[in-house]
Amino acid sequence: MxxxxxxxxxxxxxxxxxxxxxxxxxxxxxxxxxxxxxxxxxxxxxxxxxxxxxxxxxxxxxxxxxxxTHWNHPGFAAYFNSSATLPSVMAEAVSAAVNTNTMLWKSSPAGTEIEQKTLDWLQKMLGLTGFTGITYDGGSASSFHALAAMRENFLGPEYRKAGLFGLTGDHPVIYLTEQTHNSIHKALITLGFGTDSFQYVRVNDDFSMDTLNLCELIASDKRSGRQPACVVATLGSTSCTALDPVDDIAKICREEGVWLHVDAAHGGSAAVLPEVREKFDGWEKADSIVVNPHKWLFIPLELSVLFVREPGVLKNAFHFSAEYLKTKQDGRIESYMDYGIPLGRRFRCLKLWFSLNYHGIDFYRRKIEQHLSLARLVYDALDRSEDFEIMAPQPLSTTCFRALPGSGEDADSFNERLMDAINGTGRFFISHTRLNNRFVLRHVVSGVKVTEKHIQGFLSLLMEIKQHMDN
Ligand SMILES: Cc1ncc(COP(=O)(O)O)c(C=O)c1O
CATH class of the missing domain: 1.20.1340.10 (dopa decarboxylase, N-terminal domain)
Known part of the structure; x- marks a missing residue:
């Protein structure tokens, strides 16, 4: 050729x-x-x-x-979208072509400095200041690194020397809720926090963390000689985008000297809108925050950002150098290899830099505002209908609902059949969850190409299939 x-x-x-x-x-x-x-x-x-x-x-x-499965399709309304726009796709090709490795400043000065600068832009755009950002492939990896820093902070430098088997009998407690994403459990288990350290805080009717119960649990854990180590709050839980009251949680964490990790993998992007940001009050007091531009900022997989208040703690958890990685610039500029497991790192931030420059902040504000109002159309239509019930409040752009079967069929199996029938048409793709132990359907608006036409198309198809199943 x-x-x-x-x-x-x-x-x-x-x-x-x-x-x-x-x-x-x-x-x-x-x-x-x-x-x-x-x-x-x-x-x-x-x-x-x-x-x-x-x-x-x-x-x-x-x-x-x-x-x-077309995650970039406007009919994709499952999980949380990952959709992409032209500049980010072009940046992927450019990044692969230059194929620079951002492990050290020396191995990629521009890759390192553009990651630092773009993540500064991102935090300002989301109303945050004073954090240091670093990218990993996904929210799971970001939370893993955040929780490793938390462990470093909890155990101190002795742990590095003595390791898991030299531990002195601390009984750390990590506070979660039933809404916490399973990446947190996986990270904690991997980091040596056995499931015995998980303490589930009750949730309110809107599935957010009940802070009174959090205080009660902390007090009773301390009485029994256990050490509260970390609260994991979620802004935009995966099931139903529940928003934990971070401001109250942050105050409790500060009083107790406990690490606050905020998982805003999906919801965090919505803070670009000042009216949404108000609902996140207090997240700026967190020790670590995860936001995934590959979920709701229209960046293709994979790009997740971890913001940490004290980068030195993250570095203490991960740095371990080797002769061939030493450079003359050490001590004058940071290298990303010191802040996580990966050594080789692609120029992942280039796609965010391309996109922010091409679109400008207003584009993201308009899109997310549009998504919130499109999701409201879904919520209102299902709330009005006698054939459906709403299963959770809608703080962001996800609707949790289920159909009420016309026949005597069990509602869980009816709704599962309904979901399969919708997905089977190939026109729309939705997913499910379980809330209050009931099978619940989820419709998410976060794809960059979704318009009112797609929302009306989905609602008509849903009603039509439901009627057909009833007859
Ligand atoms: C709240 C939340 N946290 C973490 C994750 C995991 O993110 P990732 O798939 O990028 O690892 C998800 C995924 O949907 C999520 O919804």
Whole structure:
């Protein structure tokens, strides 16, 4: 294949990307595949001699694309969206082309400094100051690193030397709620906090943390000789976007000398709107905060940001150098390898830098404002309907609801069938959760391309399928 052929094929791929980003509504959102279907259709071995770029891309279109669930589709209303706009997609190509490694300042001065600067921009845009930001691949990794810093703070430098097996019998307690994301549990277990250290705080009717109960639990834990170590508050819980009262929680944490970790992986982006930011009052007092631009700032996977108040604590938890990584600049400028598990790090922040520059802050404000009002349409329509009930308040743009079966069928199984029927059409894709031990459907508005047309289309389809199932 000649250079000219490659250049033409690359332009064809770029044209496809551009037209896909412009309009991907012709695709099914969920592909309706059976497990193993894509795997089995691929050859058993990589080809001995290569193929042309045209051929490889054709094979992607015929053999892989049909098995894709389209998170970038305006009909995607499940989990929390990850949608992308043109500048961030272009930045991914540029970042891969320059392929710089941001492990050390020396290994990528611009990669390091643009990450620092872009995360300063991001925190200001969300109304925060005084934090240091660092990116990881996802919210789970960000929380893992935050909780490792918390552990470092709790145990002090002796732990580094003595390790898990040298511990002196501390009984740390971590306060969570039933709404806490499972990445927190996974991180804590990995970090040596056994499940015995989990203390579940009661939730209020809106699924937010009950701070009276938090105080009661802290007091009784202290009486029994256990040491409160950390409260994990969530701003935008995964099930129903519940917002914990962070201001009250922060005061309690300060009085008790307890680490406050705020998981705002999804909800945090909405703080770009001053009226939403009011609901987050107190998050600026946290020790660590997670925000995922790959959820609600229209940045493609993967990009999560951890903001820490005391970067030195995070560094104490992770730094361990090697001769070949020492540089003349050490001590004068920080290197990201000291702040986490990964050594090699791609230039992940370039896509955020491209996007913030291209769109400007107003774009994000308009989009999130639009999402909140579109979600209100869903909520109001289902609240008015006698066929549905609302299952949780709607502080952000997620509606938790369920259908009331016309027949005597068990509501849990009816709603599961309803979800499968909607997803089976390929037009919309929703997900479920469990609230108050009932099977609940979730509809999320956070995709960059969602308009009122998609909301009305979803509501009509939902009502139509429900009626059909009743008859
Ligand atoms: C509140 C919350 N925290 C953490 C996560 C995990 O984020 P990630 O999937 O980027 O690891 C999620 C994912 O949906 C989430 O909703």
């Amino acid at each position: 000649t250079g000219n052929d490659n250049s033409r094929a690359a332009h064809d791929i770029l044209d496809w990307v551009l037209s896909f980003l412009e309009d991907n509504e012709g695709y099914r959102v969920w592909p309706d595949m059976v497990p193993g279907q894509i795997y089995r259709a691929q050859p058993d071995r990589a080809p001995l001699s290569g193929k042309s770029l045209d051929t490889v891309f054709d094979e992607f279109k015929t053999g892989i694309l049909p098995g894709i």
